[in-house]
Amino acid sequence: MVRVSKKxxxxxxxxxxxxxxxxxxxxxxxxxEAFADAAGIERSHMGKIERGERNVSFLNIVRIANALGTSPSKLMQDAGL
Structure with a gap:
C-alpha cells in the first residue's frame, strides 16, 4: 500500500x-504558533499541515476543527472535500 503524502x-x-x-x-x-497551541499540535507539524505536506489524522482534524470553532464536517465541506 502506498502511503499518502504530498507526492x-x-x-x-x-x-x-x-x-x-x-x-x-x-x-x-x-x-x-498560537493556533497550534490551541489545537494541541506542535507548531512545525501545523505548518506542514497548512502546506499540505502531511496526511492529517482524524484526531488532528477534530482538534483543528475545535480550535477553529467549527465541526470536522464543516471544515471538510468548506475545503471542498
Whole structure:
C-alpha cells in the first residue's frame, strides 16, 4: 500500500485542507504558533499541515476543527472535500 503524502496526493486534497485551515486561522487572527497551541499540535507539524505536506489524522482534524470553532464536517465541506 502506498502511503499518502504530498507526492501521491494527485487531487491536492491535503493542500486544499491545509489552505482552508490557514484561511480560517487567519480570519480568527491567530498566529500559527498560537493556533497550534490551541489545537494541541506542535507548531512545525501545523505548518506542514497548512502546506499540505502531511496526511492529517482524524484526531488532528477534530482538534483543528475545535480550535477553529467549527465541526470536522464543516471544515471538510468548506475545503471542498
Amino acid at each position: 501521491t496526493d494527485k487531487d491536492d486534497l491535503l493542500v486544499r485542507l491545509g489552505a482552508e485551515v490557514r484561511a480560517k486561522r487567519t480570519v480568527i487572527g491567530l498566529s500559527q
